[in-house]
Structures are given as structure tokens and as C-alpha cells.
Amino acid sequence: xxxxxxxxxxxxxxxxxxxxxxxxxxxxxxxxxxxxxxxxxxxxxxxxxxxxxxxxxxxxxxxxxxxxxxxxxxxxxxxxxxxxxxxxxxxxxxxxxxxxxxxxxxxxxxxxxxxxxxxxxxxxxxxxxxxxxxxxxxxxxxxxxxxxxxxxxxxxxxxxxxxxxxxxxxxxxxxxxxxxxxxxxxxxxxxxxxxxxxxxxxxxxxxxxxxxxxxxxxxxxxxxxxxxxxxxxxxxxxxxxxxxxxxxxxxxxxxxxxxxxxxxxxxxxxxxxxxxxxxxxxxxxxxxxxxxxxxxxxxxxxxxxxxxxxxxxxxx
Numbered sequence: 001x002x003x004x005x006x007x008x009x010x011x012x013x014x015x016x017x018x019x020x021x022x023x024x025x026x027x028x029x030x031x032x033x034x035x036x037x038x039x040x041x042x043x044x045x046x047x048x049x050x051x052x053x054x055x056x057x058x059x060x061x062x063x064x065x066x067x068x069x070x071x072x073x074x075x076x077x078x079x080x081x082x083x084x085x086x087x088x089x090x091x092x093x094x095x096x097x098x099x100x101x102x103x104x105x106x107x108x109x110x111x112x113x114x115x116x117x118x119x120x121x122x123x124x125x126x127x128x129x130x131x132x133x134x135x136x137x138x139x140x141x142x143x144x145x146x147x148x149x150x151x152x153x154x155x156x157x158x159x160x161x162x163x164x165x166x167x168x169x170x171x172x173x174x175x176x177x178x179x180x181x182x183x184x185x186x187x188x189x190x191x192x193x194x195x196x197x198x199x200x201x202x203x204x205x206x207x208x209x210x211x212x213x214x215x216x217x218x219x220x221x222x223x224x225x226x227x228x229x230x231x232x233x234x235x236x237x238x239x240x241x242x243x244x245x246x247x248x249x250x251x252x253x254x255x256x257x258x259x260x261x262x263x264x265x266x267x268x269x270x271x272x273x274x275x276x277x278x279x280x281x282x283x284x285x286x287x288x289x290x291x292x293x294x295x296x297x298x299x300x301x302x303x304x305x306x307x308x309x310x311x312x313x314x315x316x
Contacts, residue, residue: 010094011029011032011094011095011147011148012032012034012091012092012093012094012095013029013032013033013034013093013095013096013097013147014033014034014035014036014052014088014091014093014095014096014097014123015033015035015036015037015040015096015097016036016037016052016053016083016096016097016098016099016106016107016112017037017097017098017099017105017106017128018036018037018039018040018041018042018106018278018280019128019136019139019278019279019280020097020098020099020126020128020139020143020280021033021036021037021040021042021046021097022042022043022278022280022281022282023139023140023143023280023281024097024143024147025043025045025046026156026281027143027144027147027149027152027153027156028149028152029147029149030043030045030046032147033046033049034049034050034091034092034093035049035050035051035052035087035088035091035093036049036050036051036052037051037052037053037106037107038051038053038054038055039053039055039106039237042274042282050087050091052083052084052087052088052091053081053082053083053084053106053107054081054082054084055080055081055082056069056073056080057069057070057080057237059242062186062246063184063185063186063235063246063249064186064187067184067186067187070103070104074103079103079107079108079111080103080104081106081107081111083107083111083112083115085115085118085119088115088119088121089119089121092121093121093123094121094122094123094124095123095124095126095146095147096112096116096123096124096125096126097125097126097127097128097143098112098125098126098127098128099127099128099129100127100129101128101129101130101131101193101279105236105277109125109127112125112127113125124146126142126143126146128142128279130193130194130279131193131194131212131213132193132194132197132211132212133164133194133197133198133283135194135279136194136279136280136283137157137160137161139279140153140156140157140280140281141153141154141157144156156281160281160284163284163287163288164201164284164287167201167202167203167287167288167291168201170203170291170295170298171201171202171203171291171294171295171298172203174203174295174298176203176204176205177203177204177205177228177229177230177266177294178204178205178207178226178228178229178230179199179204179205179206179207179228179229179230179231179232179294180206180207180208180223180226180228180230180231180232181195181199181206181209181232181234181270181272181276182231182232182233182234182235182250183195183215183234183235183236183272183276183277184215184235184236185233185235185243185246185247185249185250186246186249187217188217188218188219188220188223188250189215189216189217189218190207190208190209190215190216190218191206191209191215191234191272191276191277192209192213192214192215192216193212193213193214193215193279194212194279194283195209195276196209196210196211196212196213197211198276198283198286198287198290199290199294201287201291202287202288202290202291202293202294202295203291203294203295204230204290204294207226207228208222208223208226215236220253220254220255223259224255224258224259227259227260227261228259228260228261229260229261229264229266230261230266230267230268230293230294231259231261231262231266231267231268232267232268232269232270232290232293233247233250233267233268233269233270234269234270234271234272234276234277235272236272236273236276236277237272237273237277238272238273239271239273239274240269240270240271243269243272244269247269268293270286270289270290270293274286275289
């Protein structure tokens with residue numbers, strides 16, 4: 001029999017998924033969060049919460065070193081995350097959010113279940129695995145229903161859809177430039193899952209990706225052959241400052257300066273960690289940012305002034 005969700009006033013939520021942390025906060029229950037994963041940093045109000053996870057990945061590691069470390073762990077059947085069962089036991093959560101979409105994004109459902117079993121708690125576990133924009137909206141609705149904020153969740157989804165429609169209406173009749181999004185620098189990987197839809201809504205055509213498909217390793221020769229109008233550098237887990245540290249790897253590739261995007265100054269950095277790879281409400285901010293990259297003359301005005309300051313679009 002499925003575990004019942006505790007009553008609203010007694011909710012003690014542990015979010016191991018950054019996107020879930022954002023959703024819960026937007027739905028007005030940040031006060032019920034008792035703990036988060038190490039990589040949850042948004043909104044700022046969660047900064048002081050206990051962090052119950054850590055990872056083998058460090059800020060000092062290069063993209064290649066991170067890739068190798070992740071592959072070694074997966075080969076050994078190990079997680080790249082450590083979940084601190086002592087802290088979780090002390091926090092005594094009765095509702096836990098996690099995921100089973102990506103082994104390097106947040107702790108997997110099976111690992112969380114093992115921890116819950118070890119500390120002998122009857123906490124309800126909710127796992128998200130979205131691959132499309134509609135899946136993300138469904139996750140928001142599910143979270144709202146579980147935490148007693150369904151009406152607010154539906155209102156949030158309606159607002160997000162209206163913002164998407166606004167972008168669609170403005171870009172529908174425009175010429176659609178070709179785009180490649182680099183989601184990892186070394187080795188080079190293309191973006192996946194919902195990013196195909198995001199670029200389509202923003203008025204572009206995303207190469208080396210498909211709707212709902214996984215991020216995948218690509219050859220540099222593929223980038224040269226397709227020669228996109230726009231190239232976006234947005235590694236998963238990196239902000240723009242971090243991405244800049246390794247851009248030399250891309251710039252040193254054979255034929256880089258022959259790319260149409262380079263010649264036309266259409267290579268951009270984007271904060272992938274905030275606006276592309278985390279399946280939460282801010283993917284709509286990402287769509288708006290993409291639209292301004294793809295169609296700067298048409299979309300000059302702010303579509304969402306409150307977040308504009310954080311959506312950096314920096315030409316290479």
C-alpha cells in the first residue's frame with residue numbers, strides 16, 4: 001500500500017533534487033524543507049539548510065577528469081554521490097524528493113531507498129524522471145498535489161505556459177537558425193531531453209539532439225560538417241564563469257575558426273546549470289534567453305524582467 005503524505009503542518013521535506021527544491025520553494029513550502037542536496041543553491045533562501053549529500057566531483061577537476069571519474073564509478077557499480085544517513089536520520093524527514101533520470105545529476109531512487117531502509121524511517125519517497133517540457137510541468141503538478149499546493153502548482157504551470165506561448169507567437173513566422181548546444185566540453189557532448197523543445201519554441205532548429213533523447217557524445221567533425229548558425233556553450237553543472245575556464249579546448253579544435261558561427265560572432269556562453277539542464281520552472285527563463293540569442297532584433301524587450309539580470313548571454 002502506498003505511503004500516505006503527512007499533513008501539511010507536519011511536512012518535513014528533504015529534497016535531493018535541485019529542481020524539486022526550486023519547485024517546493026515556488027509553491028510556498030520552503031519553510032518545510034529540512035535538508036537539501038549539496039548542489040541545491042536556488043532560491044537563495046535555501047542556502048542555510050543542512051546538506052545531506054556530497055560527491056566525488058570537485059570544482060578543481062577538469063571536464064575530462066570529471067568524465068573519467070564518473071565512468072570509473074559507473075563501471076564499478078558505484079554512485080558518484082555519498083548520502084549522509086546520520087544527518088538524514090537526525091533531520092527525520094517524512095517526505096523525500098529524488099530522481100531516476102541521470103546517474104550524475106542527483107542521487108538515484110534505488111540509493112535513496114537503501115538509505116531510508118537503513119535508518120528505518122517510513123518517509124514517503126517521490127522520484128522524478130522528466131524528459132520533455134510537459135513532463136516537467138507534470139512533475140510540478142505532482143509535487144503540488146503531494147504537498148497540498150495543487151491550486152498554486154496549476155497557477156504556476158499556467159503562467160509558465162503563457163510565457164512559452166508569448167515566445168512562440170513572436171518567433172513562429174521567423175527564419176529558424178540552426179543551433180548546436182555543447183552540454184559537455186571534454187569529451188564533447190550535445191544537449192538532450194527537453195532542450196530540443198526549448199530551441200524549437202525559441203525559434204530555432206537544434207542539431208545533434210532529439211525530443212526527449214539523452215545527451216550524447218558527438219564528434220567534432222559532426223559540428224564542422226553541420227556548421228550551425230549558432231553554437232552555444234552550456235556544460236551541465238557549470239555556470240558561465242566555470243565554462244570560460246575550459247573554452248580553450250573548443251577554440252583549439254581544428255576548423256574552429258572556419259565555423260559559420262565563429263565568423264558571424266554567433267557563439268555564446270549560457271548558464272546551462274540554471275536554465276537548460278535542471279528540470280524545473282527556470283527552463284522557461286532558458287527558453288526566453290534562447291529566443292533572445294536566436295532573434296536579438298525581434299526580442300529586444302525583457303520577457304521576464306525579474307530574472308533578466310541572471311540570464312547572461314555572452315558572445316565568445
